[in-house]
Amino acid sequence: MTPESVNYSFVRFAEQSFYRQVNQALVNSCAIKPGQHIVDLACGTGAVTQLILQKLQGMRESLVIAIDSSAEALQQARAKLAEARNQMVKLVQGQAEQLSGLVRERVDAVILCNAIHMMAQKEEIAAEALRILRPGGVFAFNTTFFAGAQPEETAIFYRRWMYRAIRTLRSRYQLMPDKAAKVESRRQLSSTEYVELLHSQGFTLREELIKPVAVPLEGWLGISQFQDFIAGALPGVPLEAGRQALQQAVTQVFAELKLQFVPRNWLFIVAARP
Numbered sequence: 001m002t003p004e005s006v007n008y009s010f011v012r013f014a015e016q017s018f019y020r021q022v023n024q025a026l027v028n029s030c031a032i033k034p035g036q037h038i039v040d041l042a043c044g045t046g047a048v049t050q051l052i053l054q055k056l057q058g059m060r061e062s063l064v065i066a067i068d069s070s071a072e073a074l075q076q077a078r079a080k081l082a083e084a085r086n087q088m089v090k091l092v093q094g095q096a097e098q099l100s101g102l103v104r105e106r107v108d109a110v111i112l113c114n115a116i117h118m119m120a121q122k123e124e125i126a127a128e129a130l131r132i133l134r135p136g137g138v139f140a141f142n143t144t145f146f147a148g149a150q151p152e153e154t155a156i157f158y159r160r161w162m163y164r165a166i167r168t169l170r171s172r173y174q175l176m177p178d179k180a181a182k183v184e185s186r187r188q189l190s191s192t193e194y195v196e197l198l199h200s201q202g203f204t205l206r207e208e209l210i211k212p213v214a215v216p217l218e219g220w221l222g223i224s225q226f227q228d229f230i231a232g233a234l235p236g237v238p239l240e241a242g243r244q245a246l247q248q249a250v251t252q253v254f255a256e257l258k259l260q261f262v263p264r265n266w267l268f269i270v271a272a273r274p
């Protein structure tokens, strides 16, 4: 892969089957029915939007409002969703923190996959979701960046991966991460803290689940070229140098430790508007 042809989006990670399964599990737990109106919040490149559309079974009254702050991600989502009937998907660029300003109707569910950890104003986002949900509607999210995501026995993998990536950055690019540029995803809430946050905003908890997921090398290679991950793991480092350092390091560590996959926990939470 030449640097010019690298795509720093989430697509390579989002295309993997284990990833599809964790999102399918969350979408399943929302009990979506044909005809409903659903918000796919932080829709990214549209992988979850497709799963929601399948549940809506093409019924004319159905609607997915897919929102993301990134114009680039929405452009990729638009291409991916081109086959879906136009009137069923509305793509909107905007911030989750301003959800009630973007969605002017009551919806049946707000689904937020793999993004809540990136958001600083979590209380505000939960409050905004509550504002646009009909009574009984659900706010569902999943994340693998929470306190408890890394099983203890995997500590050696992360230590070696980051150590090797930083060594490559220093020796090949004379670069070091900038600790002062730390991003929000580094501040991780526990499952209990998320539940308390939802209660404090007036939600009723429907489901709280932590599931182990086996992530193969291809998953780590995919996440290593996602711009937001590079910015979180190696703050302040240019994307191409960060990608190369992370991908080379993770490939080496998989070989050294003779790994087939690294287990990672995913948190799933579903809450309802009373």
Ligand SMILES: C[S@@+](CC[C@H](N)C(=O)[O-])C[C@H]1O[C@@H](n2cnc3c(N)ncnc32)[C@H](O)[C@@H]1O
Binding pocket: 010, 014, 023, 041, 042, 043, 044, 045, 046, 047, 048, 067, 068, 069, 070, 073, 094, 095, 096, 097, 112, 113, 114, 115, 118, 119
């Ligand atoms: C890791 S991707 C997840 C995409 C998709 N939900 C999935 O699971 O495949 C996170 C997405 O969240 C978006 N995002 C981050 N902060 C946001 C915010 N405050 N408001 C809206 N979108 C946001 C990013 O642009 C990115 O596309």
